[in-house]
Amino acid sequence: MNKQHLPWHSRFDLLGITFLLFLAASIGAIPSIEGSGRDLDYLGNLSRFVAQFFPPDWSILDRTLSGLLETVQIALVSTLLAIVLSFLISLGASQNVAPPWVLWPTRMLLNLIRTIPSLLWALLAVVIVGSNSLAGVIALTLYSVGYLAKFFSETFESTDLSSQKALTSMGAGPIQAFQYGLWPNARPIIWSHCLWMLEYNVRSASIIGYVGAGGIGLHLKLYAESADSWNKFSLVLLCILVIVTLLDFAGEKIRKSIRDKLDGTVD
Amino acid sequence: MSTNLLVAKDLGLHLSNRWLFRKLSFSVPGSSFVAITGPSGVGKTSLMRLLSGDLKGNEGNLESNLSTDEKISMIFQDLQLANGASTLANALGGCLGRHSSVRTLLGFPKQEKDSALNWLSQFGLAQKTRQWASTLSRGERQRLAICRSLISRPKLLLADEPVASLDNQWADETLSILKTNQLQTGGSLVCSLHDEEQVQKHADFVLRLHADEPESWSWENVAA
Numbered sequence: 001m002n003k004q005h006l007p008w009h010s011r012f013d014l015l016g017i018t019f020l021l022f023l024a025a026s027i028g029a030i031p032s033i034e035g036s037g038r039d040l041d042y043l044g045n046l047s048r049f050v051a052q053f054f055p056p057d058w059s060i061l062d063r064t065l066s067g068l069l070e071t072v073q074i075a076l077v078s079t080l081l082a083i084v085l086s087f088l089i090s091l092g093a094s095q096n097v098a099p100p101w102v103l104w105p106t107r108m109l110l111n112l113i114r115t116i117p118s119l120l121w122a123l124l125a126v127v128i129v130g131s132n133s134l135a136g137v138i139a140l141t142l143y144s145v146g147y148l149a150k151f152f153s154e155t156f157e158s159t160d161l162s163s164q165k166a167l168t169s170m171g172a173g174p175i176q177a178f179q180y181g182l183w184p185n186a187r188p189i190i191w192s193h194c195l196w197m198l199e200y201n202v203r204s205a206s207i208i209g210y211v212g213a214g215g216i217g218l219h220l221k222l223y224a225e226s227a228d229s230w231n232k233f234s235l236v237l238l239c240i241l242v243i244v245t246l247l248d249f250a251g252e253k254i255r256k257s258i259r260d261k262l263d264g265t266v267d
Numbered sequence: 268m269s270t271n272l273l274v275a276k277d278l279g280l281h282l283s284n285r286w287l288f289r290k291l292s293f294s295v296p297g298s299s300f301v302a303i304t305g306p307s308g309v310g311k312t313s314l315m316r317l318l319s320g321d322l323k324g325n326e327g328n329l330e331s332n333l334s335t336d337e338k339i340s341m342i343f344q345d346l347q348l349a350n351g352a353s354t355l356a357n358a359l360g361g362c363l364g365r366h367s368s369v370r371t372l373l374g375f376p377k378q379e380k381d382s383a384l385n386w387l388s389q390f391g392l393a394q395k396t397r398q399w400a401s402t403l404s405r406g407e408r409q410r411l412a413i414c415r416s417l418i419s420r421p422k423l424l425l426a427d428e429p430v431a432s433l434d435n436q437w438a439d440e441t442l443s444i445l446k447t448n449q450l451q452t453g454g455s456l457v458c459s460l461h462d463e464e465q466v467q468k469h470a471d472f473v474l475r476l477h478a479d480e481p482e483s484w485s486w487e488n489v490a491a
Contacts, residue, residue: 163360166347169319170340170419171364176371180360184352262350262401 053234060232064219064239071215072243074136074208075201081137082144083194089145090152097156097178113146122208133214140201140208151193152186159186188258195251202247206240216240270332271296272423272455273318277327279481280313286481287313291327293474293486295423295455300446302466302489303459305476311459312344314476315427318457333422338364340421342429346412350401354392357400357411358383361418379418386414389444391437405432413441417448424449426458430465438462442469 012020092098092106116124121143125135164181172180209217216236223233271294279289287310295301295318303311316322317329319341333339340361348357362379363371370376375383387393390410392403400408409432416424426445430438442458446469449456460466466473471490477483 160350162343162345162347163349163357166341166343166415167360167363169321170361170416170421171338172360173363173368175368176363179368179372180352180356180363181349184349184356186351188351261399 049230052228052230053237055231056235056238057229057231058235060235061239064216064236067209067216067219067236068239068243070133071205071209071217071240072202074133074140074213074215075198075205078137078140078144078205079194079198079201081141082148082197085141085145086148086152089149090156093149093153094156096161110146110149113142114150116143116146118143118204118208119211122211122213126212131212131214136205136208136213136215139213140204143204144197144201148193148197152190155186155189155193156182159189188262192255192258195254199244199247199251203240203244272332274330274332275318275327276330278317278324278329279326280310280317280322281325282310282313288476288484289326289481291484293472295457296472297455298450298453299455299471300449300469301455301457302470302473303457303476304461304463304466304473306478309476309478311476312427315341315425315457315459318423319425337422338419339423339425340416340419342412342416342424342426344427344431346408348400348408348412348415351399353397354387354400354403354411355380355383355396358387358414358418361415361420364419383414383418386417387411390414390441406434406437409433410437410441413445417445420452422452422454424454424456426456428459428461431461438465439468 089106089110092102093110095103098106118139121139122135125138125142129135129138159182161182163185164177167177167181168174205215205217206220207217209215209219210221212218216239219236220233223229223236273295275294276292277289278291280287291314293301303314305311313322317324319339349360352360359375359379362375362383366376366379384393384396387396390413392407392410392414395403395407400411403411409429413426413429416426424445429445430441433441442465445456445458458470460470467489471488473487473489475485475487477485
């Protein structure tokens with residue numbers, strides 16, 4: 001067998017160099033991470049703090065469930081609004097759909113939206129519409145549009161265009177070719193992104209209440225600020241964990257079924 | 268025979284640093300079945316694309332006698348179906364050119380649906396109209412692509428190896444349906460085929476391309 005002698009640097013492709021740079025930068029950053037400088041019993045502190053979480057206080061279950069319901073409602077409404085807005089905006093951000101003069105301003109707008117974290121959107125919304133669940137819906141809608149519109153446009157750009165071209169060659173107009181050629185191929189992936197966004201928004205909606213934007217976050221804030229309520233805090237966390245796990249499980253099942261159907265492995 | 272739908276004169280196509288064919292002259296008469304044969308890679312698909320207007324030749328010219336209302340439709344070798352759409356929606360894609368975007372935004376006219384169901388039934392897909400195209404077998408997908416092209420009611424149907432994934436019985440039946448339909452509507456069929464038996468049985472004319480010899484093509488009237 002011929003043994004090939006490749007130069008030593010040939011193994012450093014872009015991926016390898018990026019990984020090395022990441023490793024060097026991470027290790028280089030370690031000395032700048034400092035603690036308080038005091039001699040604290042970290043493990044002792046942790047165990048004493050965590051002990052206050054148990055047992056969870058089940059007496060507040062009703063109140064917690066109603067807060068959780070509001071959280072899920074905020075997530076549902078904001079995800080729906082974000083899907084509609086993202087679909088329209090993503091057309092302007094897709095290279096194979098929009099002309100360059102629409103493409104670049106739209107992409108810049110999406111970059112700008114993504115720069116602002118969900119908690120900051122929530123603060124802005126609370127300032128404008130007051131401390132209520134509408135602020136939560138506005139905040140999460142805007143935050144989600146930044147991501148969903150990007151995911152949608154990337155899906156449109158990476159989807160197989162052959163059926164769209166085939167329909168055009170048979171006389172279909174551009175809107176028809178998109179609706180019956182490109183959209184059916186992109187739709188399963190788009191739905192998959194929407195499900196992920198819904199899961200994400202339930203998580204986010206749980207925390208934006210911390211700044212007054214409705215939902216279970218307000219409960220978390222109240223219990224965290226009163227020193228002897230960590231067992232109530234833990235019940236809220238437990239409820240969030242259950243709902244997020246259920247959503248995650250359902251989302252994965254649905255995504256798998258979509259994948260199988262697209263791969264043609266099921267009837 | 269009626270008027271020629273297409274007339275090719277001294278056509279030449281140069282792709283990937285080689286001539287696929289040169290000085291190619293033939294015509295596609297109305298109401299006829301023209302078969303194109305030749306080994307894989309000889310340029311059958313490129314010739315089809317050239318006839319459809321998707322490619323431009325490097326020399327010679329191609330004259331079309333089709334009016335603006337008369338369409339050319341192609342059955343693609345790679346089928347080009349919408350995998351996430353139902354069998355029925357894929358088939359109905361063929362009729363989009365006859366309706367405005369507004370009319371088809373929320374669905375298709377009933378007579379188009381009936382016509383599509385009729386074609387799907389003829390091609391053995393009546394029980395699978397609601398299934399996604401991705402869940403069909405290769406042969407079923409090929410028959411679906413054929414339905415879509417037939418529904419577009421082309422004057423000239425270009426079929427790139429339309430029976431490659433079908434068993435002998437379906438292949439024979441498909442070629443018969445394609446030929447009958449095109450001839451009944453006064454149209455023509457240009458079809459690339461590998462099986463000489465199918466050529467002799469169905470074609471009226473055959474254009475044979477030869478590998479590595481771009482100028483040594485031949486044209487034969489097999490119906491005579």
